[in-house]
Amino acid sequence: MIKNDNQILVIFGASGDLTARKLIPAIYNLYKKDYLPEKYAIVGVGRTSYDDEEFRQKAVIENEHIKKEGDKSLEDFAKLIHYHSLDTSNKEDYKGLSDRLHSIDDDFGTNCNVIFYLSVPPSLYGVIPKHLAYAGLNEEKSGWTxxxxxxPFGYDLESAKELNKTLLEDYREDQIYRIDHYLGKETVQNxxxxxxxxxxxxxxxxxxxxxxxxxTSAESVGVEKRGGYYDGSGALRDMVQNHLxxxxxxxxxxxxxxSDANSIRNEKLKVFQSLRPMTPEDVKNNVxxxxYTSSKIKGEEVKGYREEEGVxxxxxxxxxxxLKFFIDNWRWSGVPFYIRSGKKLPTRVSEVVIHFKxxxxxLFSQSQKINSQNMLVLRIQPDEGVLLKFGMKVPGQGFDVKNVNMDFLYSDLxxxxxxxxxxxxxxxxxxGDATLYARGDSVEAAWEFIDPILKAWKExxxxxxxxxxxxxxxPENVDDLIEGEHMMWRYPCKNLAEDGIFCEL
Ligand SMILES: NC(=O)c1ccc[n+]([C@@H]2O[C@H](COP(=O)([O-])OP(=O)(O)OC[C@H]3O[C@@H](n4cnc5c(N)ncnc54)[C@H](OP(=O)(O)O)[C@@H]3O)[C@@H](O)[C@H]2O)c1
Incomplete structure (x- = not known):
């Protein structure tokens, strides 16, 4: 196990949904597994006013997302947590934060190593780092920052470039960790x-x-209570530009x-740079x-998107x-790539499917059935695993061939x-390992591919x-995107090994 430096984690947006649902439970799990360094502190920051004790109650003791059963260490964990209230948009307030962090650093002996986690609305991603720098909190005098x-990192290419530029005025690229939680999934690393x-x-x-x-990345839920946010974003920005x-x-x-951060990120960047740019004509034909419109699911009336709150x-x-697109390089010349993502689809599933030629x-009479080629399915979620489909002889006379499954499920481990x-x-x-975080140049390269689609839709x-x-x-015509006779998308089911439009969901 790598020994971690003593450090402070400062969470901006500590009163928010992400902090409660994901961040604090994740750190608590690290604590239980002894991954936290000997000297460690968490400081929640926000406009909401709490004292340390109130915030500990909210963030830890009463947090329904933390699995508490049988864990005696919850109270001890809560003692690592502090809260500092400030007006995020007022740069003078950051001097008070600086004093508070120095005092916690003295008490805990965290060697001036600090992570600032920005779990706030995207409009603040440039503002908060600027104000931290104003208070000298970007400087690395004796520790690291x-x-x-x-x-989302940017709303389009221009805003992503602007944000990168603002951040790089006060921080080095290797200090900036742009999160894409997809990359943190074991199945993605696999x-x-x-x-x-x-x-x-x-x-x-x-x-x-x-x-x-x-x-394919499908969600069975709709926009739920996030209609207002989603209506300004959409599936292309929300899922394709980043995760997919x-x-x-x-x-x-x-x-x-x-296998280090730069080597892996260099190779990913080359892929993004090789994406064939879409012309307005391509957008019409290939996207x-x-x-979603109102309908009945399992006998229940369901609202259409335009009837949702905030939309x-x-x-x-x-x-x-x-969308269908191409990667113009030696390895992938002429191979179509397809991405499909949506809300209110029949099931929640994310997977990569490699269709072999x-x-x-x-030689043998293989059924001409759709999707009867060899197929490797890498299932990201749920029922995480890997599935290989290949032809086997049907027992009996002759050489009839049938596609069978060979699968591995993570749950077996x-x-x-x-x-x-x-x-x-x-x-x-x-x-300090940035391998699974997105680098500034690759985020811009991904936006460069997406921007012409957004522009064509707008214009x-x-x-x-x-x-x-x-x-x-x-939409009904979505199978028409797939090149080749009898070719269609795989229609995945909840269980990795099953597929088909009508399978049990
Ligand atoms: N929730 C998720 O599942 C999820 C998933 C992926 C990414 N994200 C991203 O993570 C970030 C945080 O998400 P969230 O769902 O936790 O957001 P949130 O609950 O809406 O906001 C987080 C906190 O930011 C502060 N805040 C909100 N509006 C502000 C404003 N105008 N000025 C200053 N502070 C403001 C609030 O704290 P104070 O009022 O105390 O300052 C709030 O508690 C967002 O950028 C989101 O896109 C969230």
Whole structure:
């Protein structure tokens, strides 16, 4: 186990949803597993006024997201937590924060090592670091200073560039940790291991053997109480620009020279730089956007997107997007990549599907059934695991071939603890490891690919936004995107090994 430096974690937005649901439970798990250094303190920051004791009660003792059963250490953990109230937008207030941190540093002996975690609305991602710098809190006199920035990083290419520029005025790139919680998932990291530690996959991982690559990220829920936020964002910004392009980076990259942060991030960047830019014509032909409409799911009436609270009744924000695109490099020339993501789909599932090319010569009578090629499915969530589909002889006369499954499920590793993504990412930042965080240049490269789509949608009112009944797999024409006769998306079920439009969800 790597020994962590003594340190303070400062959470801006400590009264918020993310802190309660994810951050404090993740740190508590690290505490229980002895990953925290000997001298450690957490300081919650925000405009809301609490004293230390009130905040400990709210953040830890009464936090319903912390699993308390059988843990005697909850009270001791709470003693690590403090609260400092300030007006985030007033730079003078940060001098008081500086005094408070120095005093906690003296009491706890944390060697002036500090992580500032910005769990606040995105409009503050530039403001808070600036004000920290005004109070000298960006300086590394005897320890280190790191910033964790939540998603979304920018609203488009221009705002992402502006934010990077603002941050880099006062911080070095290696101090900035742009979080993408997808990268903290074990199953996402396993993509690298599947590819680069097995000699059977990598030789096939190219245009000679792969017919197409498909990524699906489906949610069964709608916008719930976040209609106001979502209506200004949409599926392309909320899921594709960050999480799903990061997955593409890992699926498509060349083997890195080493397993360190820079080597892996350099290779991912090259993938983003090789994405073929979309012309307005490509956007019309290769991108489908949709919006869920009212329907009945399991006998219950469900609202359409435009009827949701906080959503403009004439909204053109997409709750579904599917796109086909190409990576113009040696390995992937001519191989179509597909991404599909949406809300109010039949089930919650995220997976990467590698479709292999059929044999050049069909020796045996294999059913012409759709999706009968070899397929490798890397399931991100739920029912996490890996599934390989291949042909087997049907017992009996002749040589009839049937597709069968070979699967591995993470749940079979009963003795292995699978950490939550935030747990892993916070621990990595504590140790100064940025491998699973997004680098500034790659965030900009991803926006460069997405921007023309947003622009075409904004400028060309003839591009349709299709309705799809809540609880279905998106607009009807979405299968038309897939190149080739009899080809369609895999329609995944909750269980990894099952698929089909009508399977039990
Ligand atoms: N919640 C999630 O599941 C989730 C998932 C991924 C990413 N994120 C990102 O993480 C960040 C935090 O999410 P959240 O859901 O915790 O947000 P939140 O509950 O809306 O806000 C977090 C805190 O920010 C402070 N705040 C809100 N509006 C402010 C304003 N105008 N000026 C100054 N401070 C303000 C508030 O604390 P005070 O009033 O005490 O200052 C609030 O408790 C967001 O950027 C979000 O996009 C959230």
């Amino acid at each position: 790191r910033l964790i920035i939540e998603k 993509l690298l291991v599947t590819r680069f530690s097995n000699s059977i996959f990598e030789p096939l991982w190219n245009r000679n053997y792969i017919h197409r690559v498909e990524i 392009l990061q997955l593409i980076g890992l699926v498509a990259m060349e083997p890195p020279v080493k 489908i956007r949709g919006q 403009d009744p004439e909204s053109k924000t997409e709750t579904f997007v599917a 059929p044999n050049h010569h069909r 009963t003795d292995a603890y699978v950490p939550d993504a935030y747990e892993r990412l916070i621990l990595d930042c504590m140790q 060309d009112s003839s591009i349709p936004i299709y309705g799809y009944p809540a609880g279905t797999w998106g």
